[in-house]
Amino acid sequence: MNNLNIDLDLMLELSLSETRGEGECYLNLNDGEFSYIPQSIIEALKDESKFDKLESWEKELATEAEDVTMNYSDNYLYIPLIDESILVNSMKSYLDTLSPNDKNEIYSKVDWSNPLLTFNRVLINKDKLDEFYTFRDEFLINHLIDWLKENNISVVK
Structure with a gap:
Protein backbone atom coordinates (compact mmCIF):
# COMPACT_ATOMS: atom_id res chain seq x y z
CA MET A 1 0.00 0.00 0.00
CA ILE A 79 -9.54 11.33 -9.81
CA PRO A 80 -13.08 10.83 -11.07
CA LEU A 81 -15.98 13.06 -10.14
CA ILE A 82 -18.08 11.79 -7.26
CA ASP A 83 -21.07 9.98 -8.71
CA GLU A 84 -24.55 11.38 -8.21
CA SER A 85 -25.62 8.21 -6.41
CA ILE A 86 -23.00 8.88 -3.71
CA LEU A 87 -24.28 12.43 -3.31
CA VAL A 88 -27.84 11.13 -2.94
CA ASN A 89 -26.61 8.59 -0.37
CA SER A 90 -25.10 11.48 1.62
CA MET A 91 -28.50 13.19 1.60
CA LYS A 92 -30.32 10.08 2.78
CA SER A 93 -27.69 9.40 5.44
CA TYR A 94 -28.04 12.96 6.67
CA LEU A 95 -31.80 12.52 6.97
CA ASP A 96 -31.16 9.49 9.18
CA THR A 97 -29.46 11.79 11.71
CA LEU A 98 -32.55 13.95 12.12
CA SER A 99 -35.56 13.55 14.36
CA PRO A 100 -38.29 11.38 12.82
CA ASN A 101 -40.52 14.42 12.28
CA ASP A 102 -37.82 16.47 10.51
CA LYS A 103 -36.75 13.45 8.47
CA ASN A 104 -40.28 12.71 7.27
CA GLU A 105 -41.06 16.35 6.55
CA ILE A 106 -37.88 16.93 4.53
CA TYR A 107 -38.11 13.58 2.76
CA SER A 108 -41.65 14.28 1.62
CA LYS A 109 -40.78 17.74 0.26
CA VAL A 110 -37.76 16.65 -1.81
CA ASP A 111 -38.34 15.73 -5.43
CA TRP A 112 -36.34 12.48 -5.40
CA SER A 113 -36.40 12.34 -9.21
CA ASN A 114 -34.12 15.40 -9.07
CA PRO A 115 -32.75 15.55 -5.51
CA LEU A 116 -29.61 17.52 -6.36
CA LEU A 117 -31.82 20.44 -7.31
CA THR A 118 -34.46 20.23 -4.61
CA PHE A 119 -32.73 18.92 -1.47
CA ASN A 120 -30.84 22.14 -0.74
CA ARG A 121 -33.95 24.27 -1.24
CA VAL A 122 -35.86 22.24 1.29
CA LEU A 123 -32.98 22.43 3.78
CA ILE A 124 -32.71 26.20 3.39
CA ASN A 125 -36.32 26.52 4.50
CA LYS A 126 -35.55 24.36 7.55
CA ASP A 127 -32.34 26.29 8.32
CA LYS A 128 -30.32 23.08 8.06
CA LEU A 129 -28.22 23.65 4.96
CA ASP A 130 -24.95 24.46 6.78
CA GLU A 131 -25.42 21.45 9.03
CA PHE A 132 -25.96 19.26 5.97
CA TYR A 133 -22.87 20.55 4.17
CA THR A 134 -20.74 19.76 7.21
CA PHE A 135 -22.22 16.25 7.31
CA ARG A 136 -21.93 15.81 3.53
CA ASP A 137 -18.29 16.83 3.41
CA GLU A 138 -17.38 14.33 6.14
CA PHE A 139 -19.45 11.63 4.39
CA LEU A 140 -17.76 12.32 1.05
CA ILE A 141 -14.26 12.47 2.53
CA ASN A 142 -14.88 9.02 4.03
CA HIS A 143 -16.00 7.88 0.57
CA LEU A 144 -12.76 9.27 -0.92
CA ILE A 145 -10.66 7.51 1.74
CA ASP A 146 -12.38 4.22 0.85
CA TRP A 147 -11.78 4.90 -2.86
CA LEU A 148 -8.11 5.58 -2.17
CA LYS A 149 -7.86 2.29 -0.22
CA GLU A 150 -9.39 0.47 -3.20
CA ASN A 151 -6.52 1.95 -5.21
CA ASN A 152 -3.92 0.80 -2.64
CA ILE A 153 -3.37 4.24 -1.17
CA SER A 154 -3.38 4.92 2.55
CA VAL A 155 -3.82 8.48 3.74
CA VAL A 156 -1.18 9.59 6.22
CA LYS A 157 -2.35 12.37 8.54
Whole structure:
Protein backbone atom coordinates (compact mmCIF):
# COMPACT_ATOMS: atom_id res chain seq x y z
CA MET A 1 0.00 0.00 0.00
CA ASN A 2 1.24 3.47 -0.92
CA ASN A 3 1.21 5.86 2.08
CA LEU A 4 0.60 9.47 1.05
CA ASN A 5 -0.05 12.74 2.83
CA ILE A 6 -3.14 13.96 0.93
CA ASP A 7 -5.12 17.14 1.44
CA LEU A 8 -8.55 15.51 1.63
CA ASP A 9 -10.42 18.83 1.66
CA LEU A 10 -8.76 19.79 -1.62
CA MET A 11 -9.37 16.33 -3.02
CA LEU A 12 -13.05 16.71 -2.18
CA GLU A 13 -13.16 20.06 -3.94
CA LEU A 14 -11.51 18.52 -7.00
CA SER A 15 -13.93 15.58 -6.94
CA LEU A 16 -17.16 17.58 -7.07
CA SER A 17 -18.51 18.77 -10.42
CA GLU A 18 -19.69 22.02 -8.79
CA THR A 19 -16.12 23.02 -7.88
CA ARG A 20 -13.87 21.15 -10.32
CA GLY A 21 -15.06 22.57 -13.58
CA GLU A 22 -14.52 20.84 -16.90
CA GLY A 23 -10.89 19.86 -16.47
CA GLU A 24 -9.30 16.66 -15.26
CA CYS A 25 -7.58 16.02 -11.96
CA TYR A 26 -4.81 13.58 -11.10
CA LEU A 27 -3.14 12.49 -7.88
CA ASN A 28 0.65 12.21 -7.90
CA LEU A 29 1.38 8.77 -6.46
CA ASN A 30 4.84 9.85 -5.32
CA ASP A 31 4.05 12.94 -3.25
CA GLY A 32 0.25 13.14 -2.85
CA GLU A 33 0.01 16.43 -4.75
CA PHE A 34 -2.73 17.16 -7.28
CA SER A 35 -2.46 18.19 -10.90
CA TYR A 36 -5.43 19.94 -12.43
CA ILE A 37 -5.53 20.10 -16.19
CA PRO A 38 -8.01 22.57 -17.73
CA GLN A 39 -10.12 21.36 -20.64
CA SER A 40 -8.41 23.78 -23.05
CA ILE A 41 -5.07 22.06 -22.44
CA ILE A 42 -6.55 18.58 -22.78
CA GLU A 43 -7.95 19.59 -26.16
CA ALA A 44 -4.60 21.10 -27.24
CA LEU A 45 -2.79 17.88 -26.32
CA LYS A 46 -5.21 15.94 -28.51
CA ASP A 47 -5.09 18.47 -31.38
CA GLU A 48 -1.79 20.36 -31.68
CA SER A 49 -3.38 23.00 -33.92
CA LYS A 50 -5.16 24.30 -30.79
CA PHE A 51 -1.85 24.77 -28.93
CA ASP A 52 -1.17 28.17 -30.53
CA LYS A 53 -4.49 29.47 -29.22
CA LEU A 54 -3.53 28.79 -25.59
CA GLU A 55 -2.56 31.63 -23.29
CA SER A 56 1.05 31.71 -22.07
CA TRP A 57 0.22 30.24 -18.64
CA GLU A 58 -1.68 27.43 -20.35
CA LYS A 59 1.30 26.63 -22.57
CA GLU A 60 3.51 26.34 -19.48
CA LEU A 61 0.98 24.04 -17.86
CA ALA A 62 0.77 21.94 -21.03
CA THR A 63 4.22 20.45 -20.33
CA GLU A 64 3.09 19.24 -16.91
CA ALA A 65 -0.17 17.99 -18.41
CA GLU A 66 1.73 16.02 -21.03
CA ASP A 67 3.85 14.42 -18.30
CA VAL A 68 0.77 13.56 -16.25
CA THR A 69 -1.28 12.10 -19.08
CA MET A 70 1.42 10.59 -21.29
CA ASN A 71 5.07 10.51 -20.22
CA TYR A 72 4.73 9.57 -16.55
CA SER A 73 1.13 8.43 -16.41
CA ASP A 74 2.01 5.45 -14.18
CA ASN A 75 2.90 7.97 -11.46
CA TYR A 76 -0.57 9.53 -11.48
CA LEU A 77 -4.06 8.37 -10.62
CA TYR A 78 -7.04 9.98 -12.33
CA ILE A 79 -9.54 11.33 -9.81
CA PRO A 80 -13.08 10.83 -11.07
CA LEU A 81 -15.98 13.06 -10.14
CA ILE A 82 -18.08 11.79 -7.26
CA ASP A 83 -21.07 9.98 -8.71
CA GLU A 84 -24.55 11.38 -8.21
CA SER A 85 -25.62 8.21 -6.41
CA ILE A 86 -23.00 8.88 -3.71
CA LEU A 87 -24.28 12.43 -3.31
CA VAL A 88 -27.84 11.13 -2.94
CA ASN A 89 -26.61 8.59 -0.37
CA SER A 90 -25.10 11.48 1.62
CA MET A 91 -28.50 13.19 1.60
CA LYS A 92 -30.32 10.08 2.78
CA SER A 93 -27.69 9.40 5.44
CA TYR A 94 -28.04 12.96 6.67
CA LEU A 95 -31.80 12.52 6.97
CA ASP A 96 -31.16 9.49 9.18
CA THR A 97 -29.46 11.79 11.71
CA LEU A 98 -32.55 13.95 12.12
CA SER A 99 -35.56 13.55 14.36
CA PRO A 100 -38.29 11.38 12.82
CA ASN A 101 -40.52 14.42 12.28
CA ASP A 102 -37.82 16.47 10.51
CA LYS A 103 -36.75 13.45 8.47
CA ASN A 104 -40.28 12.71 7.27
CA GLU A 105 -41.06 16.35 6.55
CA ILE A 106 -37.88 16.93 4.53
CA TYR A 107 -38.11 13.58 2.76
CA SER A 108 -41.65 14.28 1.62
CA LYS A 109 -40.78 17.74 0.26
CA VAL A 110 -37.76 16.65 -1.81
CA ASP A 111 -38.34 15.73 -5.43
CA TRP A 112 -36.34 12.48 -5.40
CA SER A 113 -36.40 12.34 -9.21
CA ASN A 114 -34.12 15.40 -9.07
CA PRO A 115 -32.75 15.55 -5.51
CA LEU A 116 -29.61 17.52 -6.36
CA LEU A 117 -31.82 20.44 -7.31
CA THR A 118 -34.46 20.23 -4.61
CA PHE A 119 -32.73 18.92 -1.47
CA ASN A 120 -30.84 22.14 -0.74
CA ARG A 121 -33.95 24.27 -1.24
CA VAL A 122 -35.86 22.24 1.29
CA LEU A 123 -32.98 22.43 3.78
CA ILE A 124 -32.71 26.20 3.39
CA ASN A 125 -36.32 26.52 4.50
CA LYS A 126 -35.55 24.36 7.55
CA ASP A 127 -32.34 26.29 8.32
CA LYS A 128 -30.32 23.08 8.06
CA LEU A 129 -28.22 23.65 4.96
CA ASP A 130 -24.95 24.46 6.78
CA GLU A 131 -25.42 21.45 9.03
CA PHE A 132 -25.96 19.26 5.97
CA TYR A 133 -22.87 20.55 4.17
CA THR A 134 -20.74 19.76 7.21
CA PHE A 135 -22.22 16.25 7.31
CA ARG A 136 -21.93 15.81 3.53
CA ASP A 137 -18.29 16.83 3.41
CA GLU A 138 -17.38 14.33 6.14
CA PHE A 139 -19.45 11.63 4.39
CA LEU A 140 -17.76 12.32 1.05
CA ILE A 141 -14.26 12.47 2.53
CA ASN A 142 -14.88 9.02 4.03
CA HIS A 143 -16.00 7.88 0.57
CA LEU A 144 -12.76 9.27 -0.92
CA ILE A 145 -10.66 7.51 1.74
CA ASP A 146 -12.38 4.22 0.85
CA TRP A 147 -11.78 4.90 -2.86
CA LEU A 148 -8.11 5.58 -2.17
CA LYS A 149 -7.86 2.29 -0.22
CA GLU A 150 -9.39 0.47 -3.20
CA ASN A 151 -6.52 1.95 -5.21
CA ASN A 152 -3.92 0.80 -2.64
CA ILE A 153 -3.37 4.24 -1.17
CA SER A 154 -3.38 4.92 2.55
CA VAL A 155 -3.82 8.48 3.74
CA VAL A 156 -1.18 9.59 6.22
CA LYS A 157 -2.35 12.37 8.54
